[in-house]
Amino acid sequence: MIPFIFKRIINLIPILLGTSIITFLLIHLVPGDPAEAYLRLSQIPPTDEAAAHIRKELGLDKPLYVQYFIWLLDAFQLDFGESFITGDPVFEEAIYYLWPTLQLTLAAIVLTLIISVPVGILSAVYKDRLFDQVSRILAYVGASMPSFWLGFLLIYFFSFKLGLFPSGSRGTFVHIVLPAVTMCLVYTFTFTRLLRSGILEFMNQPYVMYARSRGLKERVVIGKHVLKNASQPFITAFSISIGNMLAGTVIAENVFAWPGIGRYFVSAIVNRDFPAIQFCVLLMTIIFVLINLIVDIIYAYLDPRIRLKGDQLK
Amino acid sequence: MIKEIMNNKLLVFSGAIIVLMAFVAVFAPYLAPHDPNLTNLAVRLQGPSKDFLLGTDHQGRDILSRLIYGARVSIGSSVLVVAVTMVISIVIGTISGYKGGRIDYFFMRFCDIIMAFPGLVLILAFVGIMGPGLFNLILSIILIQWVTYARIIRGMVLSYKEQNFVTAAKMLGSSNVKIITRHLLPGIIPQIIVLATLDIGTVLLHIAGFSFLGLGIQPPTAEWGAMLNDSRQFLRSHPSLMIYPGMMIFIVVMAFNLFGDKLRDIFDRK
Numbered sequence: 340m341i342p343f344i345f346k347r348i349i350n351l352i353p354i355l356l357g358t359s360i361i362t363f364l365l366i367h368l369v370p371g372d373p374a375e376a377y378l379r380l381s382q383i384p385p386t387d388e389a390a391a392h393i394r395k396e397l398g399l400d401k402p403l404y405v406q407y408f409i410w411l412l413d414a415f416q417l418d419f420g421e422s423f424i425t426g427d428p429v430f431e432e433a434i435y436y437l438w439p440t441l442q443l444t445l446a447a448i449v450l451t452l453i454i455s456v457p458v459g460i461l462s463a464v465y466k467d468r469l470f471d472q473v474s475r476i477l478a479y480v481g482a483s484m485p486s487f488w489l490g491f492l493l494i495y496f497f498s499f500k501l502g503l504f505p506s507g508s509r510g511t512f513v514h515i516v517l518p519a520v521t522m523c524l525v526y527t528f529t530f531t532r533l534l535r536s537g538i539l540e541f542m543n544q545p546y547v548m549y550a551r552s553r554g555l556k557e558r559v560v561i562g563k564h565v566l567k568n569a570s571q572p573f574i575t576a577f578s579i580s581i582g583n584m585l586a587g588t589v590i591a592e593n594v595f596a597w598p599g600i601g602r603y604f605v606s607a608i609v610n611r612d613f614p615a616i617q618f619c620v621l622l623m624t625i626i627f628v629l630i631n632l633i634v635d636i637i638y639a640y641l642d643p644r645i646r647l648k649g650d651q652l653k
Numbered sequence: 654m655i656k657e658i659m660n661n662k663l664l665v666f667s668g669a670i671i672v673l674m675a676f677v678a679v680f681a682p683y684l685a686p687h688d689p690n691l692t693n694l695a696v697r698l699q700g701p702s703k704d705f706l707l708g709t710d711h712q713g714r715d716i717l718s719r720l721i722y723g724a725r726v727s728i729g730s731s732v733l734v735v736a737v738t739m740v741i742s743i744v745i746g747t748i749s750g751y752k753g754g755r756i757d758y759f760f761m762r763f764c765d766i767i768m769a770f771p772g773l774v775l776i777l778a779f780v781g782i783m784g785p786g787l788f789n790l791i792l793s794i795i796l797i798q799w800v801t802y803a804r805i806i807r808g809m810v811l812s813y814k815e816q817n818f819v820t821a822a823k824m825l826g827s828s829n830v831k832i833i834t835r836h837l838l839p840g841i842i843p844q845i846i847v848l849a850t851l852d853i854g855t856v857l858l859h860i861a862g863f864s865f866l867g868l869g870i871q872p873p874t875a876e877w878g879a880m881l882n883d884s885r886q887f888l889r890s891h892p893s894l895m896i897y898p899g900m901m902i903f904i905v906v907m908a909f910n911l912f913g914d915k916l917r918d919i920f921d922r923k
Contacts, residue, residue, distance in 0.1 A: 362778075479907065479910065479911065480907070482854075482906075482910055483854060483903055483906040483907035483910050484903060485858055485861055485862065485865075485878070485881075485899060485902045485903065485906070486862070487861075487862060487865045487878070487881060487899075488881060488895070488898075488899030488902065488903065491881065491884075491888060491895045491899065492895075492899070494888060495888060495889075495892050495895070499888070579771070582770070582771030582773075582774060583771040583772070583773050583774075585771075585774070586771055586773035586774045586777055587773060589773075589777065589866065590862055590865070590866065593865075593866055604777065604781065605866050605867070605868065607781070608777075608780060608781040608784070608785060608868060609785060609867055609868070611784065616781045616782065619781070620778040620781060620782075623774050623777075623778070624770070624774075627770060627771060627774060
């Protein structure tokens with residue numbers, strides 16, 4: 340297990356380097372002069388003289404590859420430049436906003452699991468009965484629901500009309516409920532259907548019949564024998580969705596004024612705050628790559644074939 | 654039997670909604686009772702009346718007219734995105750699958766890289782780098798979306814390529830272009846249309862979502878996502894401002910999803 344994890348971590352290095360090159364290049368290939376953008380944002384008149392000065396100060400006069408190495412060296416010291424808007428280091432700003440986002444994502448993930456696993460199992464057990472039909476309709480609704488609209492509806496009913504939850508910002512536990520529900524609802528019903536079809540697929544396998552014929556209770560048969568195999572596609576889809584969920588916080592954060600990285604990213608985009616944009620892209624990539632790593636490790640743990648095959652290749 | 658009719662009923666129903674919406678989008682200038690961008694602060698935030706059937710927004714603009722024109726932008730740009738995506742991916746997917754070799758390897762590794770990241774993150778990154786705006790948003794979505802289809806089409810081409818009718822055409826001395834256009838594409842395109850229909854809903858959600866964030870369509874252009882963003886301050890006092898555009902997005906996306914799903918059922922049975 341340890342060599343497998345170690346190898347996966349080594350594999351990450353080229354990916355991260357590649358991402359850093361791409362984000363660095365893209366920012367510099369964007370039409371428009373970053374020096375002028377900087378001046379405009381600092382409200383200094385963009386004369387040629389001032390632009391030349393800023394170019395020198397920001398190191399923009401050097402060749403591109405030198406700029407990249409300087410940037411990379413700084414990056415190793417966790418220096419990703421200062422925000423054009425606030426003048427503070429983007430690293431500190433982004434890390435400050437990262438925690439609330441992770442908190443929200445985690446809440447949404449937990450909520451999704453709590454709802455979708457039991458509903459998925461029940462939909463499979465009561466296939467084509469009322470419960471299954473309702474969950475099928477809800478899956479359609481969930482897939483077509485714009486999450487920002489859902490957020491507004493939740494605010495309107497649960498916050499304004501019923502006064503149960505606060506309508507925005509971050510604070511106590513109750514603040515996280517509405518944004519987490521907004522984020523998870525879209526995924527919940529998709530996963531429900533996925534788990535249902537996974538269970539149904541394995542329901543008629545010979546080993547399940549054998550378990551039944553041994554006189555095991557239906558609950559044990561499904562819980563112990565079916566679920567383990569049926570959960571594989573579910574885990575795959577789930578792991579892919581975590582990245583999308585993390586990006587999906589952008590909308591929930593905007594609707595509920597949640598002070599997270601998504602809101603920071605969007606305001607950086609609107610303000611053309613290049614160092615902040617660059618770091619946000621990089622940060623999201625790193626998080627996503629790390630999630631993939633964790634999921635792979637879980638896979639290897641669940642399915643010995645994966646980690647053994649990895650060892651043979653060595 | 655009952656299920657069969659039920660399926661077709663849904664197909665007809667969702668199809669009818671799509672046709673209706675397309676009609677509204679195309680004939681927006683004739684259907685809209687007012688200019689969607691005409692502000693008149695004297696009549697701001699009014700309820701439904703004879704003059705303004707659904708009331709007015711915070712700048713006194715007619716909501717119904719904005720919804721009608723919004724259909725144009727929302728549906729129009731989604732269809733555009735999906736259409737361009739399809740053209741790109743059909744060309745690349747077919748070439749990649751038919752030619753094989755180095756071209757295939759190059760395209761497929763490129764697809765691998767793009768597909769390794771969650772689509773939303775990539776769209777956000779591209780829009781972030783290129784700047785907000787409808788054009789950049791559309792471009793970003795296309796850049797990301799074509800990859801998936803190119804792969805699917807490549808797979809289809811690979812499976813058709815080995816079949817007897819293609820071999821026969823080759824033996825008869827048909828040119829590659831003729832084999833692709835006459836023998837391969839007719840089998841592939843119907844399946845791709847189904848996929849495309851299913852995708853319009855997703856793309857529409859993306860466009861509306863990004864416009865809601867202020868990263869897509871810029872004001873004052875009427876678009877459903879942007880209208881929802883405008884309604885934010887009046888959520889408590891005038892919830893109808895938020896209900897109508899959200900409802901429109903929901904209905905249209907639902908219609909496309911249902912239609913695509915039922916269409917796929919029919920194709921799968923064959």
